[in-house]
Amino acid sequence: MNSILPTQAKYNPVRYLLPLVGLSLLVVAQACSTSTGSEQPANAPQRLPVLTLHPQSATTYDEYPAALEGSKDIEIRPQVEGQLEHIYVDEGAYVQQGQPLFRINARVYTEQLNNAKATLAAAEANLTNARIDVGKLTPLVKNQVLSDVQLDAALAAERVAEANVLQAKAVVESAQINLGYTVISAPVAGYIGRIPFKMGSLVGTTTPQPLTVLSEIRNVFAYFSLSENDFIGFKNRVEGSTIADKISHLPPVELVLSDGSIYAQKGKVEVVSGQFDDRTGTITFRAVFPNEAGLLRSGNTGKIRIPNVSPSVILVPQEATFELQDKVFVFALADSNRVESRPIPIAGRSGTYYLVENGVKPGDRIVYAGLDRLQDGAHIIPEPVAPDSLIARAAL
Secondary structure (H helix, E strand, O other): OOOOOOOOOOOOHHHHHHHHHHHHHHHHHHHHHHHHHHHHHHHOOEEEEEEEOOEEEEEEEEEEEEEEEEEEEEEEOOOOOEEEEEEOOOOOOEEOOOOEEEEEOOHHHHHHHHHHHHHHHHHHHHHHHHHHHHHHHHHHHHOOOOOHHHHHHHHHHHHHHHHHHHHHHHHHHHHHHHHHHOEEEOOOOEEEOOOOOOOOOEEOOOOOOOOEEEEEEEEEEEEEEEEHHHHHHHHHHOOOOOHHHHHHHOOOEEEEEOOOOEOOOOEEEEEEOOOOOOOOOEEEEEEEEEOOOOOOOOOOEEEEEEEEEEEEEEEEEHHHOEEEOOEEEEEEEOHHHEEEEEEOOEEEEEOOEEEEOOOOOOOOEEEOOOHHHOOOOOEEEEEEEOHHHHHOOOOO
């Protein structure tokens, strides 16, 4: 019995290979396309802003910490001992010259004055009696009724009485002075400082603390110090034959307050100390600032800013620099618009600019922005930046 088998399809290998080849070619084409797209921007030159350097006039500032004091800071101390009976003013008050500030109990000093006056009255009475005796004895001696010895004794007693009167008057004046010291008045006009005592406190000449400190602050002194190197630089930089002459040639100075703001009125450096401080190795200068509005007070702190004008210097924007191993660099444009890094020694700062004396020269071009994407030898397409627009932004 014959069985009937199904007919087998004929095997064709090309039929199965063609789809695989097509898929492989598609993958290779996509990979090439992707690779070409990623490499093209990396090789293309970057367009970056470039600044041409020119000499400029700039002002830099030397800053020194300063402590402020009133032109007269006077410690108010008692000159007699006693209980503080009355306080006429409050802390921070403005007082006029001669205005009463404190009163010490005056009872003891009043009695001392009364006693001195009584002693003076007795001395004056004794002087009167001595003069009467001299007046009676003089004609008797002249008429040789009495000897000269008796008149000489009377004259001596008169001189003793006169001396006693003078002594009694001195005691009276001393008692009056002490009584006057019981009322303590303001020696100058100014502001009252802290008052550490209360009414009823026992005060005297040996009390360690003053009753208060009275500050006259129509003008305020700012004290600041220069190191020995800074002082030598000051002498070499400022014109003048003597220190006083050099100080007179210093420009007006500014006062930077503790919050960073600048005091509205400028001051003038007046004097310098006669010697260096052995402990700190510094020498002290004093500048004076007008303070009619009373905005400054003794004890304030701040910084003195002394301007230095450089008539011709190269200014490099700080944003056009980068730091490496404590040195400041710029990317300068070399031949064929390729960049090279150059170190620039910093001579000073003016606002957001570095003052540069060497490393770059007038006419050099430096990359202004995009430095983080650069390396030495990179080729760029420069886009010039107007220097005037940058200088206008510098806080000179």
